[in-house]
Amino acid sequence: MSEKIFVKGNEAVAMAAIEAGVRCYFGYPITPQSDIPEYLSRELPKTGGTFIQVESEIGAINMVLGASAAGVRAMTSSSGPGISLKQEGISYMAGSELPGVIVDIMRQGPGLGGIDASQADYFQATRGGGHGGYRIIVLAPDSVQEMYDLTMLAFDLSDIYRMPAMVLADSVIGQMKESIVANSRPETPLPVKDWAVRGRAEGADQNVVKSLKLGDGEMEAFHWAMHARYQELADKESRWEEYQTADAEMIVTAFGSTARIARTAIEGARAEGMKVGLLRPITLFPFPKQAYTALSARCKRFLDIELSTGQMIDDVRLSVARDTDVAFYGRPPGAGSLPTPEELLEQIRKIY
Amino acid sequence: MSEKIFVKGNEAVAMAAIEAGVRCYFGYPITPQSDIPEYLSRELPKTGGTFIQVESEIGAINMVLGASAAGVRAMTSSSGPGISLKQEGISYMAGSELPGVIVDIMRQGPGLGGIDASQADYFQATRGGGHGGYRIIVLAPDSVQEMYDLTMLAFDLSDIYRMPAMVLADSVIGQMKESIVANSRPETPLPVKDWAVRGRAEGADQNVVKSLKLGDGEMEAFHWAMHARYQELADKESRWEEYQTADAEMIVTAFGSTARIARTAIEGARAEGMKVGLLRPITLFPFPKQAYTALSARCKRFLDIELSTGQMIDDVRLSVARDTDVAFYGRPPGAGSLPTPEELLEQIRKIY
Amino acid sequence: MPYITIDESRCKGCGLCTIACSRKLVSLRDAPNSMGYTVAFFSNPDACTGCALCAEMCPDVAIAVFKES
Amino acid sequence: MPYITIDESRCKGCGLCTIACSRKLVSLRDAPNSMGYTVAFFSNPDACTGCALCAEMCPDVAIAVFKES
Amino acid sequence: MRHDVFISGYGGQGVLLAGNLLSYAAIHQGMNVSFFPSYGVEKRGGSAMCTIVFSHDETGSPVVGHPSVSILLNQLSFDKYADKVRQGGLCIVNSSLVITGDRELPGIELVQVPMNQLAIDLGDARMVNMVACGAYTARVSALPRQSLDEALKKALPERNHRLIPANIMAIQAGADAAQR
Amino acid sequence: MRHDVFISGYGGQGVLLAGNLLSYAAIHQGMNVSFFPSYGVEKRGGSAMCTIVFSHDETGSPVVGHPSVSILLNQLSFDKYADKVRQGGLCIVNSSLVITGDRELPGIELVQVPMNQLAIDLGDARMVNMVACGAYTARVSALPRQSLDEALKKALPERNHRLIPANIMAIQAGADAAQR
Amino acid sequence: MKQVFTRTPSLKDVQTHFCPGCHHGGIHRLVAEALDEFGLRERTIGCASVGCSVFLYGYFDVDVVESPHGRAPAVATGVKRARPDRIVFTYQGDGDLAAIGTSEIIHAANRGEDITVIFVNNTTYGMTGGQMAPTTMPGQKTSTSPLGRSIKNDGAPFKMAELLSNLDGVTFSARVALNNPRNVLQAKKLIKTAFQYQVEGKGFSFIEALAACPTNWGMQPLSANERIGSEMIPYFPLGICKNTHNL
Amino acid sequence: MKQVFTRTPSLKDVQTHFCPGCHHGGIHRLVAEALDEFGLRERTIGCASVGCSVFLYGYFDVDVVESPHGRAPAVATGVKRARPDRIVFTYQGDGDLAAIGTSEIIHAANRGEDITVIFVNNTTYGMTGGQMAPTTMPGQKTSTSPLGRSIKNDGAPFKMAELLSNLDGVTFSARVALNNPRNVLQAKKLIKTAFQYQVEGKGFSFIEALAACPTNWGMQPLSANERIGSEMIPYFPLGICKNTHNL
Ligand SMILES: Cc1ncc(C[n+]2csc(CCOP(=O)(O)OP(=O)(O)O)c2C)c(N)n1
Ligand SMILES: Cc1ncc(C[n+]2csc(CCOP(=O)(O)OP(=O)(O)O)c2C)c(N)n1
Ligand code: SF4
Ligand code: SF4
Ligand code: SF4
Ligand code: SF4
Ligand code: SF4
Ligand code: SF4
Ligand SMILES: [Mg+2]
Ligand SMILES: [Mg+2]
Secondary structure, eight states: OOSEEEEEHHHHHHHHHHHTTOOEEEEOOOTTSTHHHHHHHHHTGGGTOEEEEOSSHHHHHHHHHHHHHTTSOEEEEEOHHHHHHTHHHHHHHHHTTOOOEEEEEEOBOSTTOBSSOOOTTHHHHHTTSSSSSOOOEEEOOOSHHHHHHHHHHHHHHHHHHTSOEEEEEEHHHHHOEEEEEOOOOOOOOOOOOTTSOSSSGGGOOOOEEOOOOOSTTHHHHHHHHHHHHHHHHHHHHOOEEEESOTTOSEEEEOOHHHHHHHHHHHHHHHHTTOOEEEEEESEEESOOHHHHHHHHTTOOEEEEEESSSSSHHHHHHHHSOTTOEEEEEEOOSSTTOOOOHHHHHHHHHHHO | OOSEEEEEHHHHHHHHHHHTTOOEEEEOOOTTSTHHHHHHHHHTGGGTOEEEEOSSHHHHHHHHHHHHHTTSOEEEEEOHHHHHHTHHHHHHHHHTTOOOEEEEEEOBOSTTOBSSOOOTTHHHHHTTSSSSSOOOEEEOOOSHHHHHHHHHHHHHHHHHHTSOEEEEEEHHHHHOEEEEEOOOOOOOOOOOOTTSOSSSGGGOOOOEEOOOOOSTTHHHHHHHHHHHHHHHHHHHHOOEEEESOTTOSEEEEOOHHHHHHHHHHHHHHHHTTOOEEEEEESEEESOOHHHHHHHHTTOOEEEEEESSSSSHHHHHHHHSOTTOEEEEEEOOSSTTOOOOHHHHHHHHHHHO | OOEEEEOTTTOOOOOHHHHHOTTOOEEEOSSOOTTSOOOEEEOOGGGOOOOOHHHHHOTTOOEEEEEOO | OOEEEEOTTTOOOOOHHHHHOTTOOEEEOSSOOTTSOOOEEEOOGGGOOOOOHHHHHOTTOOEEEEEOO | OEEEEEEEEETTSOHHHHHHHHHHHHHHTTOEEEEEEEEOSOSSSSEEEEEEEEESSOOOOSOOSSOSEEEEOSHHHHHHHGGGSOTTOEEEEETTTOOOTTOOOTTOEEEEEOHHHHHHHTTOGGGHHHHHHHHHHHHOTTSOHHHHHHHHHHHSOGGGGGGHHHHHHHHHHHHHHHOO | OEEEEEEEEETTSOHHHHHHHHHHHHHHTTOEEEEEEEEOSOSSSSEEEEEEEEESSOOOOSOOSSOSEEEEOSHHHHHHHGGGSOTTOEEEEETTTOOOTTOOOTTOEEEEEOHHHHHHHTTOGGGHHHHHHHHHHHHOTTSOHHHHHHHHHHHSOGGGGGGHHHHHHHHHHHHHHHOO | OEEEEOOOTTBOSSOOOOOTTOTHHHHHHHHHHHHHHTTOGGGEEEEEOSSTTTTHHHHBSSEEEEOOTTOHHHHHHHHHHHOTTSEEEEEEEHHIIIIITHHHHHHHHHHTOSOEEEEEEOSSBTTTTSBOOTTOOBTOOBTTBTTOBOHHHHOOOOOHHHHHHTSTTEEEEEEEEOSSHHHHHHHHHHHHHHHHHHHTTOOEEEEEEEOOOHHHHTOOHHHHHHHIIIIIHHHSOOEEEEETTOO | OEEEEOOOTTBOSSOOOOOTTOTHHHHHHHHHHHHHHTTOGGGEEEEEOSSTTTTHHHHBSSEEEEOOTTOHHHHHHHHHHHOTTSEEEEEEEHHIIIIITHHHHHHHHHHTOSOEEEEEEOSEETTTTSEEOTTOOBTOOBTTBTTOBOHHHHOOOOOHHHHHHTSTTEEEEEEEEOSSHHHHHHHHHHHHHHHHHHHTTOOEEEEEEEOOOHHHHTOOHHHHHHHIIIIIHHHSOOEEEEETTOO
């Protein structure tokens, strides 16, 4: 499996899902992610899996809930408006401690918006767009290879921590084609799903999957348990990439496509003799706070770049040492709004 | 109109909506807010207004979108799961610059959860649970009188700033009965809705209400315009209440019902000689950053109390002076999870 | 003789059994129990046919019916 | 003589007009224009009845029909 | 002076009406009132509770950790809430349904009133809540028994005003039974 | 050395296929490639664009502010993007559809190729994109013309492999026309 | 002496939270009996909905998934597609199925998902306190139709058993009631048939059960039960609407 | 010489973004003509949906509100209830109306909202690139039904004009096509009738227009047009399904 193949980011997601053993895909078309259902409508049935183009995103997320409750790996994918519609279902999954993968290829909003690249759904993804104060795992690939690898990781983390996991990319990463190695799923040990509904087969006790928690103190205890699980995630699963940070006097931070663009800008800055490094969070939830804390212990200038008017900036500010200055450069989504490396270099020059 | 009436928080909302001239209510039952549609099903038609119990929360928010686009005051109300379902519609309203009032009487979650009081939907309300990185106005009453007054304010702010406004309360405030004065709507000057669709009557040009923004740079400009509007809101419309802060050496901060409980705890603290004050944000978006900045300039100990594992705490930390210590005490939602004044006093003692 | 038993911890006193029995063998007590329910009782064991219609009507499955087989 | 005009800036060369005219008076050009469309043209003005069926079929409302009233 | 009272029973015992009644009585006395109800998901059979805080000043927290008076109408409520009453406070129980047994409540005064019995004696078992309110007024001077007469008009919907005389009798019976 | 090329035209001119073709050619040359397409909401009539970055090292940013080569297939693309080409770069235009007029592009070399004409001459107007790719190889040594022959097999679906010879001719025609 | 009427094993021996005279209890029993008669307890997965029947897991001794309000048919689709060898049923109220869940039921029915849907029509939103439902009858007063349902403002009540019969994927659809012993016995038979459809893999089967909600109708249990015969059945006729395989 | 066929005033004189041979353009024209024939331009509010017809405001010279995907009937309800004296129509694709918007259309129809719905059935999701729609025909290949729509997996295509006719609130429902001049003229007539229903305040009127999507069908415009007659009309019969007032 080490021959390289040249595929779209979205296709890499679909291929990785199959490699991860997804049994059910439920989704509804929406640009710029429709390649995912299109690929899976073709390939998933060949593996004996189920593909349903559902009547709506709401139906889709609830089928994921059902299939996941039944103990199989299930997923859905969407963008902007469709992800908004799934919020109730995601909240139920979180409340029912169900795994399940949701792929969000962000497009511009609010409303119908348009299909250009956006990172303005960071809050929605990381703060729980649904009700109840839950969180989900959020992974942010910046290349087609990572689309593949992180999709597999999303399934594993989701199963291990029993919570929904999201692959969050923008349309640049979703639509881009690159050569990747279609790695096999790593042999991560996974917990047995003894909580799944199976029709009490093999004489098992009744299993119930639910989010209703009415007992005295039951829900409160659940919240603290979730909180502890989030802390465990933060400790064990925070992932990030550092580039040229060792001697950096200024840190640029960005995720997804913006990080790609920033990296080229940093090459330019280095060429001009500026000691600039990149801190790219790979997990957005858990946010790799430790990396920010560590770097900001010695480097006091940060520049956060986002395709929005500023969302991750909150997490950055909450993570760095108190005396760090965090500047922001935003290019909210829209036709022609993607920043160029030249433009980011200009911003670096201003702040350096 | 100055005779006092003894009503539920939810009823106060409905009465205030009528006083504010709401023409259309569209909603779907859900505890603990069903008193609102119940009241309006009885009273709104008497004023010539429209009440529809819609087939779903999604239908309801989209009817609000339609009625608001047509230029009349329209509203909906819900809780938890229903609010999650409305996220797409709210995002469209924000993208279409439409006013409209959404009342959210929070209940416990995630998922079905239960009907006990919660403040765990703070993020959803203030960060835009929907896609696209918009924000909405969020008002947080802590008494039945404020349920009344802030509902009227929500309509006005929503019209003035052309964005959705939410009244965010928990089930304590929604279900509680208190005596209120049913004030008349203040004579706030309101902009003419010359953008509304009216069927080109009186020979007007075509009006279009939409969120689709495909022109080069159009959406990006819109995001910055929204950003500027949010800044204007923060400058002009931030509202908060301070209690005993003048000489305070420690500030407790909380909103809604928690602030009520904290206030009694602070009375107790004062009785014990502790100089403790309360900072209660009334607008959650815009968050009254200026009040935190000002108070933290001299008072370095803050205690944030929420019915969650911590959400507003982010805004508090991002608002106070860098050298301020912000402690957190959370009681996530659930049966029997409401903190008592005695309990909060205990927390104050610990930190004071 | 066929007969029925009524589980008072299940019965909520709705009275649906009383209209099911054509022989009027089931009635409700006058006074409510501690949950506020006026529970049903089997009044005339001798006339019971064991037809089980009362049990079929009971939404709370409070009635058991016995009969020679 | 009735006749039709075809607005080339509207016509997308779909050809639906060509099947509408029972007299085959509308045809498509061989070569595409700068948008890549082989636009329609009115080939035989003399035979036109002004029935407007070609115009009724045109999804792009590119055809105008003239006739003595 | 801030007063508070907590009432708990099963759904159907009229807990909320009792709470409303005491609220209106306090309003009638010129006080500010916060009435905070809560109930389980179930409409029936579940438990119903409410807390009333009243004061000539601000009512402050609608949630009270240790109420100065609790009115407990059934066994479950007694078992769960009796010892929450504040030291020096009052626990009024419906002795028709509640077996206090050998439960010790140091520092809390226990007032036993056979509410169901009194209500049934007066001809309507559903007046348990009225008996309870009567008992309260006999022990808490902030709300004189007569204040309930006026309050009844507000707390009951117009169509039930014909029941007021019977309710007043039930209130009186409760008051008499609870008299020291 | 990092290469980049930007291609733009209207939907239907085969912009994305051209981009894919150049991508596969670069892969064939052992390079890493990032191919980044974008298009308007409209399926047809709207504009289609793509950027290809290829390098023996990392490709870095898929977004390029000032491409070293731009291939512009229609007037709109020319008007909008010609002056975005980096100083010293190349602007290859489809002179069959684009009137460059008196537009000045200082520091940018303009290469005019009558792509539609060449394609039509070869019997299929739809081969405009192939002509364009040929022109590119004639001017950028990183991708030799022959690399496209192999690339065609990957870029075209199996069922269109019969068209490869015709496409190769179109590529050659483009290359010839663009030759310095 | 033999016990001739006894609690069926799939129905847990616990007190329910249902109000006195609520028909949910009886419908629960009939479903449990159908499962037991086919020996399906160890093969069945129930999809609970949101409404007074939300505690399905507390009463049925089978595996249960809770569904968001209205989404049980989608959840059931997910379960069934993941485990095609299991028996999957939903149990939904009229608010749940015919209001918020309209899309999900129509599309699951149209796809012909091999599931059984038990639809409890009590003409109101029971759990939330008696608001108007899509099946609330013309003129019926509820907490959100204080002057009675108005056809003009609210439309006519939905007849789901008939409406769904129009979809090809539906193989069995019937309406039952539990207001008298005869109807109970008939309901039992039809509920069994609905499950038989699924046991035989014949596609989507649907039961609409007319039910009393004494609490929210503001009636005593007996009068509420009476209303089913006097008002509901004339409007919502009992019987089989569709039975493609004549099982 | 008089111009006997001319662009109707409610239709802006602009180039559309529709593909060559797309029937959206023709349906736009017929709707605009109906509005003009009743003189409704200065009284009409259109509710656009999400699909290839999303730019309704660009082509119709009437006030327009954009609706979220599938929600146009709810948006239209809001508009109409706020301004009962205006003419309100929705214009929706098959994905929009029969998939994601199922609840909204069914409930608006059932309430008998006094609006007119123009439903364009082109058996695919045009705007998003040709995925399977609820009306995709059995065996039809699309980008998400690569082996053809499978009745077993996906269910049968929805016949919306018939399905909605079962709801009391619907007063007029008809299916039209624009595949030949005769059908165009008939379509024009029925679209006019649908608006007449609204002008006279007679309740919910519905037009299903069969339409070609050459691009996503992978066909030349003429063959796509042909397919309407050869494949679609036999499955989706043209004509009036319901006409309560015989207007
Ligand atoms: C999204 C959402 N909206 C609303 C509710 C509130 N809710 C709970 S049950 C219910 C209606 C129940 O009525 P029905 O389905 O008829 O069941 P019944 O209680 O009558 O058996 C509603 C509206 C919810 N839980 N979730
Ligand atoms: C909530 C949501 N889901 C998905 C989409 C993506 N989307 C846009 S148009 C469309 C389908 C359009 O198909 P149809 O309604 O049949 O209209 P057509 O383009 O065929 O005329 C979809 C799925 C969206 N905009 N919003
Ligand atoms: S078994 Fe039959 S006869 Fe006996 S009590 Fe019940 S209904 Fe009456
Ligand atoms: S039907 Fe059942 S619950 Fe009702 S009274 Fe008879 S035994 Fe009791
Ligand atoms: S008007 Fe009639 S006759 Fe003339 S070109 Fe058109 S279709 Fe042919
Ligand atoms: S029908 Fe219209 S668009 Fe099509 S070819 Fe004829 S004139 Fe052109
Ligand atoms: S409220 Fe109605 S449906 Fe719910 S349990 Fe009570 S009687 Fe049954
Ligand atoms: S994609 Fe299809 S529906 Fe959309 S404009 Fe093109 S032909 Fe028409
Ligand atoms: Mg119901
Ligand atoms: Mg379509």
